[in-house]
Amino acid sequence: MNLKEICQTLSREIQKLVPYDRAAINILQRDEKFFSVYAEESRLPTSAIPEGVSVREGTATSWVFDHKEPLICRDALKDPRFPLTHKRYKNVGLRSYVILPLMVKGKVLGALNLGSLKPRCYGKKEVAILSPVAEILSLAIENSNLYEESQRREETQKLLKELSQDITSLDLDSLLKKLTASVREVLKVDVSDVRVFGGDRWRLMGISGIDPNLVPSARTGTAFGRSRWIIEHRKPLLIRDAMEEKDLPSGETVKSLGLQGYLGVPLFSKGGEVIGVLRALSYQPREFTQEEVDFSQQLANGAATALENARLFEEVRRKSRELESLIKVNRAVAALLDRKTLLPRIAEEARSLIKMDVASFRLIEGDFMVRAGYAGDTDLLDLRPKMQLGESITGRIIREARPIAIKHIQDEPTIIEEHRDVYRKRGYHSFLGIPLLVAGRIIGTINLYSKEERDFRPEEINLISAFADQAAIAIENARLFEEVQKKSQELEETYETKSDFFNTMAHELRTPLNVLVATQQLFTEGFYGELSEKQLKGFEPMQRNAMNLLNLISSILDLARLEAKRVPLQIENFSLKEITDELESSLLPLAKEKGLELRFKVEDATLKLKSDKSKVKTILQNLLSNAVKYTDKGEVELRISVLQDHGDNRSNREAISLAVKDTGIGIKETDLPHIFEAFYMAEGVNRRKYPGSGLGLSIIKRLLELLHGDIQVQSEWGKGSTFTATLPLVHPNGPSLPN
Numbered sequence: 104m105n106l107k108e109i110c111q112t113l114s115r116e117i118q119k120l121v122p123y124d125r126a127a128i129n130i131l132q133r134d135e136k137f138f139s140v141y142a143e144e145s146r147l148p149t150s151a152i153p154e155g156v157s158v159r160e161g162t163a164t165s166w167v168f169d170h171k172e173p174l175i176c177r178d179a180l181k182d183p184r185f186p187l188t189h190k191r192y193k194n195v196g197l198r199s200y201v202i203l204p205l206m207v208k209g210k211v212l213g214a215l216n217l218g219s220l221k222p223r224c225y226g227k228k229e230v231a232i233l234s235p236v237a238e239i240l241s242l243a244i245e246n247s248n249l250y251e252e253s254q255r256r257e258e259t260q261k262l263l264k265e266l267s268q269d270i271t272s273l274d275l276d277s278l279l280k281k282l283t284a285s286v287r288e289v290l291k292v293d294v295s296d297v298r299v300f301g302g303d304r305w306r307l308m309g310i311s312g313i314d315p316n317l318v319p320s321a322r323t324g325t326a327f328g329r330s331r332w333i334i335e336h337r338k339p340l341l342i343r344d345a346m347e348e349k350d351l352p353s354g355e356t357v358k359s360l361g362l363q364g365y366l367g368v369p370l371f372s373k374g375g376e377v378i379g380v381l382r383a384l385s386y387q388p389r390e391f392t393q394e395e396v397d398f399s400q401q402l403a404n405g406a407a408t409a410l411e412n413a414r415l416f417e418e419v420r421r422k423s424r425e426l427e428s429l430i431k432v433n434r435a436v437a438a439l440l441d442r443k444t445l446l447p448r449i450a451e452e453a454r455s456l457i458k459m460d461v462a463s464f465r466l467i468e469g470d471f472m473v474r475a476g477y478a479g480d481t482d483l484l485d486l487r488p489k490m491q492l493g494e495s496i497t498g499r500i501i502r503e504a505r506p507i508a509i510k511h512i513q514d515e516p517t518i519i520e521e522h523r524d525v526y527r528k529r530g531y532h533s534f535l536g537i538p539l540l541v542a543g544r545i546i547g548t549i550n551l552y553s554k555e556e557r558d559f560r561p562e563e564i565n566l567i568s569a570f571a572d573q574a575a576i577a578i579e580n581a582r583l584f585e586e587v588q589k590k591s592q593e594l595e596e597t598y599e600t601k602s603d604f605f606n607t608m609a610h611e612l613r614t615p616l617n618v619l620v621a622t623q624q625l626f627t628e629g630f631y632g633e634l635s636e637k638q639l640k641g642f643e644p645m646q647r648n649a650m651n652l653l654n655l656i657s658s659i660l661d662l663a664r665l666e667a668k669r670v671p672l673q674i675e676n677f678s679l680k681e682i683t684d685e686l687e688s689s690l691l692p693l694a695k696e697k698g699l700e701l702r703f704k705v706e707d708a709t710l711k712l713k714s715d716k717s718k719v720k721t722i723l724q725n726l727l728s729n730a731v732k733y734t735d736k737g738e739v740e741l742r743i744s745v746l747q748d749h750g751d752n753r754s755n756r757e758a759i760s761l762a763v764k765d766t767g768i769g770i771k772e773t774d775l776p777h778i779f780e781a782f783y784m785a786e787g788v789n790r791r792k793y794p795g796s797g798l799g800l801s802i803i804k805r806l807l808e809l810l811h812g813d814i815q816v817q818s819e820w821g822k823g824s825t826f827t828a829t830l831p832l833v834h835p836n837g838p839s840l841p842n
Contacts (some may be wrong), residue, residue: 106247110142199223364389431819446476737766
């Protein structure tokens with residue numbers, strides 16, 4: 104497979120067959136536009152044909168390549184054909200020559216060229232002798248080409264496979280360095296680089312074969328020479344000698360480093376946009392084959408994918424950082440409900456978020472836009488604190504309901520002259536204004552100012568807009584909180600007034616009622632003399648109604664104290680049986696009088712509570728009294744059981760259930776949701792037979808809430824009711840029960 108050695112050996116052996124002064128084997132390059140002298144045996148001082156000669160029309164060698172047959176010249180000085188070839192031969196003294204094409208299957212691979220310093224009769228005999236040698240040379244060249252092609256393909260596929268595995272890597276620098284090194288290795292060029300474009304700028308992302316410091320890393324302008332051609336035409340560009348190319352401007356790298364051979368292929372994004380160029384460059388003139396172009400394009404596609412992956416990864420990281428920052432800021436802002444603290448904090452956070460010199464926001468108040476928060480340099484406090492709605496740049500933001508970015512605020516026509524003078528004197532150049540929106544309604548604007556002239560990137564505007572949305576909600580929440588506080592204060596004052604009125608009236612009414620009840624009692628007992636039966640009968644409804652009124656006033660006072668949370672707790676240890684025994688003794692006569700069966704079922708007679716004994720007794724007494732009151736026949740039952748028993752240790756028992764069940768008149772389904780409301784009177788109940796104030800159940804519920812308990816009711820109209828109160832065994836404000 105050593106083609107060079109084969110050619111040199113054969114060129115020497117030919118001397119034994121056909122005499123010559125110079126023998127040369129010329130082999131076509133892969134592009135078939137140039138050929139080189141691959142082996143030469145000569146007595147001449149210099150080569151007749153220089154390296155890398157173009158296959159030009161009018162030369163003897165090109166005639167052989169075109170006609171695919173031998174060419175004989177007996178005397179170049181007398182032969183008018185091929186003046187360019189004969190001029191070269193004359194310069195080195197050659198007179199006669201014979202050239203045979205080297206072919207395989209009709210394809211020309213090169214030429215065998217013999218020359219003589221004297222006129223010589225090369226003829227058919229010499230051609231016949233040299234033809235087998237030419238066939239051997241042709242086969243050797245073909246085999247060598249096939250072997251090289253096979254090796255190159257294998258090497259190329261190996262490289263492409265390795266690079267394809269690295270495409271997903273986020274180590275972009277290492278990947279592009281490896282990729283450009285592969286281009287140099289496979290294409291046998293001197294320099295390879297990858298340039299990425301953005302707007303009218305390019306950035307060197309990877310280079311191999313030269314110190315990156317010799318190549319500028321960025322430049323501004325609209326003309327990129329050959330790279331611009333590739334971007335605009337969206338296809339590869341091949342130039343044999345870039346230094347001689349006149350149609351396209353010479354690039355900076357090519358010009359400064361003396362590079363000549365040039366291949367550039369575009370880098371396409373997933374969207375089909377050209378985002379860069381992969382280049383292969385050599386210091387010598389160089390033709391590139393279609394196969395080399397295809398290989399370079401494959402690598403360019405891989406580079407484009409890697410660049411896209413890296414860009415997307417960086418975009419995700421950037422957005423993640425911005426989102427993290429935004430969440431952090433929003434949490435800090437959302438936690439503030441005091442507008443005096445909140446408004447300056449919003450301005451400071453907005454300023455810091457995109458690094459501006461001043462942040463000021465204005466809120467709409469009636470027909471005006473009022474400065475409500477400010478942060479940063481104080482030199483813009485000279486701007487009017489209050490402006491007419493729709494005035495200046497702030498008015499424009501509100502009218503258009505969108506962010507407005509201005510690179511040169513001093514030139515903005517909508518701003519008022521007074522403000523323009525301030526911007527000019529204080530040296531402010533750029534401005535960004537964002538509307539504050541709540542539920543589609545604009546409540547104001549955030550205005551950001553910079554002394555540095557700057558453009559605002561879309562991601563910056565999106566970031567500050569997202570912040571503005573949250574800030575607007577925080578401002579609105581603070582406003583609503585202030586309103587709620589104000590309303591709460593007003594309601595509390597109203598409630599205090601009402602409570603004071605109720606207490607005063609109740610106390611004022613209770614004193615004369617007590618006197619009235621006592622006086623009536625004295626009359627009935629004969630203190631003022633004996634009364635007739637008729638007189639005593641007249642006193643009876645007076646006493647009953649006076650007592651009912653006195654009880655009602657007492658209930659109102661109790662309810663008022665409970666609502667105001669002015670009822671003290673007396674937490675103590677006590678046995679539940681003590682209460683049930685007392686209640687059974689007091690209620691049993693009334694139950695028997697109505698013909699009712701009264702039953703008390705206590706699951707554990709030794710059960711003790713840590714709570715307010717008097718209030719527990721009041722709850723049970725009211726529930727049992729109601730049950731007896733509204734039951735005309737049947738039974739009333741009190742069942743006390745332990746809930747969530749976690750063991751024998753009583754301190755682990757969490758709560759008890761106090762269930763009072765009766766067979767009375769029951770409660771209608773429509774009344775059930777309201778029976779614990781104060782003064783609620785169920786419909787369809789005979790109030791003469793079952794009088795009441797509508798406060799008993801309300802007081803029971805509030806007492807249970809005071810003891811951290813609850814109450815539920817199940818009832819069916821005409822069949823009876825079950826009221827179930829639950830209480831913790833140990834009140835949360837008291838210590839645990841002893842074992």
